[in-house]
Amino acid sequence: MTSGSPATVLITGAAGFLGSHLCEQFLAREWRVVAVDNLLTGVAANLDHLRCSRLKFMQHDVTEPFVVDDRVDLVLHFASPASPRDYLRHPIETLEVDSVGTANTLALANAHHARYVLASTSEVYGDPQVHPQPESYWGHVNTTGPRSVYDEAKRFAEALTMAHHRSNGLDARIVRIFNTYGPRMRADDGRVIPQFITYALSGAPLPVHGDGRQTRSFCFVDDLVDGIYRFATYDGLAGEVVNLGNPEEVSLLELIDTVAALVGRTLDLVHLPLPEDDPARRRPDIRKAGLVLGWTPHVPLREGLRRTIEWFATVEAGEPPVLA
Ligand SMILES: NC(=O)c1ccc[n+]([C@@H]2O[C@H](COP(=O)([O-])OP(=O)(O)OC[C@H]3O[C@@H](n4cnc5c(N)ncnc54)[C@H](O)[C@@H]3O)[C@@H](O)[C@H]2O)c1
Numbered sequence: 001m002t003s004g005s006p007a008t009v010l011i012t013g014a015a016g017f018l019g020s021h022l023c024e025q026f027l028a029r030e031w032r033v034v035a036v037d038n039l040l041t042g043v044a045a046n047l048d049h050l051r052c053s054r055l056k057f058m059q060h061d062v063t064e065p066f067v068v069d070d071r072v073d074l075v076l077h078f079a080s081p082a083s084p085r086d087y088l089r090h091p092i093e094t095l096e097v098d099s100v101g102t103a104n105t106l107a108l109a110n111a112h113h114a115r116y117v118l119a120s121t122s123e124v125y126g127d128p129q130v131h132p133q134p135e136s137y138w139g140h141v142n143t144t145g146p147r148s149v150y151d152e153a154k155r156f157a158e159a160l161t162m163a164h165h166r167s168n169g170l171d172a173r174i175v176r177i178f179n180t181y182g183p184r185m186r187a188d189d190g191r192v193i194p195q196f197i198t199y200a201l202s203g204a205p206l207p208v209h210g211d212g213r214q215t216r217s218f219c220f221v222d223d224l225v226d227g228i229y230r231f232a233t234y235d236g237l238a239g240e241v242v243n244l245g246n247p248e249e250v251s252l253l254e255l256i257d258t259v260a261a262l263v264g265r266t267l268d269l270v271h272l273p274l275p276e277d278d279p280a281r282r283r284p285d286i287r288k289a290g291l292v293l294g295w296t297p298h299v300p301l302r303e304g305l306r307r308t309i310e311w312f313a314t315v316e317a318g319e320p321p322v323l324a
Helices: 017-028 044-050 084-089 091-112 148-168 192-202 221-233 252-263 287-293 301-317
Strands: 008-012 032-037 055-059 074-077 115-121 172-177 206-209 215-217 241-244 249-251 269-272
Touching (some): 008 091, 074 091, 084 091, 115 221, 148 172, 172 221, 192 206, 192 252, 192 301, 221 241
Parallel strands (some): 008 032, 008 074, 115 172, 172 241
Antiparallel strands (some): 215 249
């Protein structure tokens, strides 16, 4: 990476939820951004508010090889369906973007002598038998179950990334992201927070898989993007893997109570069967991120939910609601 002159970051999956927030973060810090997306699960409108001379959008499928004429200093490979609903709807595309797409973006980083950051996931830990999950945990994944199209694809992407680091000396890093939420998630992506919020705002009975006592840890997007920015720009982290997420663990029932309190409604629940291989518990061990990045999440769940509800309500109704 160069210092002094403005640097260029290439972000794949840029029109998605996390990609669009990353574009915003790097533009705010004076970077040039090459934003690549094929709009499989993202929407170009996520980048509308960022249009400027330092942002270049390329509509491209990263499973097809591509060249970039500008000098690229940093590659962030975030293209991949991410929600269970999306990757179960696009199983082959998911396996391809995390394998062939990872190979193509690694080739591009090698060609530009750029730093590389792979967006991996807590799903590489599967249904974990160690709790909370540190980076050293190898995981507990059903290799042939329906979720394997995502879990195993990311595990392969991690192996490929480390092979390029070891064989080619590429400065490659892997971030394992735990459930993150915030503005610009799609209402229909099937993840619990957008689903609970849109049902709560409409007043319709809320679908809950299982008894709702399974736990998750939710990180607000601003915290996550701060952690990714640090991980991508700090020197001396080649070959490192880091968990980023919020260790505050809540059950889905507690999450529903908080959403209900914020929208000021009592919510009726409809219990549905648990999806196959649904993890019972998930919580990141983020001690490494604290040590190497000085990072810890700051936004409490209630505050992050308040901002997210406000965004969904504004998008749907055109005006922000008055929240409790
Ligand atoms: N959001 C989370 O909580 C979370 C958790 C763990 C990991 N991640 C990882 O972070 C990344 C982004 O997730 P997200 O939540 O923003 O998902 P998203 O679906 O909102 O964004 C993914 C983007 O990738 C694009 N894309 C998919 N296939 C592509 C291809 N072949 N070529 C070009 N673009 C392609 C989609 O159109 C979309 O814009 C993913 O790699 C995901 O696995 C996210």
